[in-house]
Amino acid sequence: MLTSAEEMSENNEPPSVENQIDSALAMIGSEAPMQGILFLRQIAEENPSNFRAQLNLGRFSAQTGQWEKVVERFEKVQSIDAEFVESNYWLGLAKFNLARSAEAKAHFEAFLDSEKDNEELRNEAQIMLNQIP
16 A cells, blocks of 8 residues: 555655655665555656656666656656756667667767766667667
């Protein structure tokens, strides 16, 4: 059963959405990862324009190879914050794994054109881009 917002608060004041996300992420990193994921999904459903909820759910979807969910989440992230260039990396990765090569290529190229600091993701994007004919 999901923990209610009131149960998540120690002083019976409703916790902020950001505090709820922090609690969900802590649960995911502990002995109750599935409960944390379910709580994070509930937060995202109740707050569909919350950047952190969508971002984290998208990343967790990538960890478990749920590529359609990655596309869904990062399209939401992109609509929330069009300046967040990392969305193009994740969309490229998902579409690469879904064999949607032309779309993957466009996302990787957009990511590489915009991202200058994250060398790890830049290298991974370039490796995958090199595999697309």
